[in-house]
Amino acid sequence: MRVDKYLWCIRYFKTRSIATNACKKGQVKVHDKVVKPSRDVYPSDHISVRKNQVTYTLEVLDLPESRLGAKLVDIYRKDTTPKENLEKLELLKYSKDYYRKKGTGRPTKKDRRDIDEVYENDDFFTDAPNDEEE
Incomplete structure (x- = not known):
């Protein structure tokens, strides 16, 4: 064959x-x-x-x-x-989930919620000094 x-x-x-x-x-x-x-x-x-x-x-x-x-x-x-190759495939799947090409349009509602979750969980954005306080 x-x-x-x-x-x-x-x-x-x-x-x-x-x-x-x-x-x-x-x-x-x-x-x-x-x-x-x-x-x-x-x-x-x-x-x-x-x-x-x-x-x-x-x-x-x-x-x-x-x-x-x-x-x-x-x-x-x-x-x-080999298992290393299959693990590489899993990593590729995860990397594709969060990648958006430039110019593909507005974020979906799910994308917006994911972005908001990142901002809520990250202390860097909440503890940043504000210019108005000085």
Whole structure:
């Protein structure tokens, strides 16, 4: 089975064309060698996939007939991704929650409440000297 089709079947990529593009960009390696999308994958191959700034590593256990349900994925692959990489993914999730691009519009009501909470909990803003008192 082709490596791009395999990664699509075990749900590492949403579409097969995205998996193919990842292979062409050099984000997919088999046995630490960059591969083309057409390279065949066999059981016991070790694949590393660079996706969303995290490198996932997996071992091919078996080849599926077609795309699988999420519950059946573990039958066909063994995830050997180091815990450091998964922790890095968690940090990326937290950093994206609070980042707003400039010019994306007014803050939402939730954003305003979060900003107010920061100002209420920070003593620096409440204990600042006032120019009128002097």
